[in-house]
Amino acid sequence: MPSAPLSKVLDELRTASQQAGRPLPRLLAVSKTRPASDVAQLAAAGQLAFGENYVQEAIAKLAELTHLPLEWHLIGHLQTNKAREAARHFAWVQTVDRLKLVDALMKHRSADQPPLNLLIQVNIDDEDSKHGCQPEDIFALAEAISRHPNLKLRGLMAIPAPDPDTRVQAFDAMHRLFLDLQKHFADIDTLSMGMSDDAALAIAHGSTMVRVGRALFGERTVV
Structure with missing residues (x-):
């Protein structure tokens, strides 16, 4: 079943990657606050x-959509007391920021499940209101993750400040950290940055995964 918003977003990502001379990034559809029916409709496309x-x-939502081969990513801040459910139900957690x-x-990740894919969230602009570790803490977290066979470090994630004057510097800094991490750890292939408003800019600066909600689903309901 075709989806006009999905086709439009994919076309825009292809154009951005071609213009920047970068590989096409993965698209992560941000479905927070959306009903399971919206997810199913996009999955059909x-x-x-x-x-x-x-x-x-x-x-x-997972309980409603178990019949679909979906890959679920946690992209919000994770409290430690919710780690059990996150480890059991998600394929990826993108917001790891502390030991x-x-x-x-x-x-809590069961040995009979595939390793849990993790991204280290970096507070690249040192914003008080944002979660994420400091850049200097990345390698300690990466070392800790690498010691556990039921966890798999895949890369980094960031939500740069919305200020257009600093966003390029933040994207560039994240890309440098990503390349440095690749030199020291296996399986590093994901730099998750860029959303509906700045996906093209993020791609130009090395993003390999963009997180898009509004451009796919429309304006979200505030909860």
């Missing part, structure tokens, strides 16, 4: 990777 901010909201959380996810 071929989009299978979805991002959720809230563990409990996501689990309810305590690594230990909790390791503890």
Whole structure:
């Protein structure tokens, strides 16, 4: 079943990657606050990777959509007391920012599941209002993750400040950190940055995964 918004977003990503001379990034559809029916509709059009901010909201959707081969990413801040459910239900957690959380996810990821894919979230602009580790803490987290066979470090994630005057510098800084991490750890292939408003700019500066919600689903309901 074709989806006009999905086709438009994919066309825009292809154009941006071609103009920048970069590989086409993965598209993560941000489905937070959206009903399971919206996810199913987009899945019917071929989009299978979805991002959720809230563990409990996501689990309810997963229960409705178990018949679909979807890949679920947690992209919201994860409290340690929710690590058990996150480790059991998601394929990816993109917001790892502290050692305590690594230990909790390791503890609760079952050995009979595939390794849990993790991204380290970086507070690249040092914003008080944002979660994420400091750049100098990345390697300690990466080392901790690498010690656990049921966890798999895939790369980095960031939500740069919306200020257009600093966004390019933030994207460039994230790309440098990503390349440095690749030199030291296997399986590093994902730099998750860029959303509906700045996906093209993020691609030009090395993003390999963009997180798009509004351009696919329209304006979201505030919860």
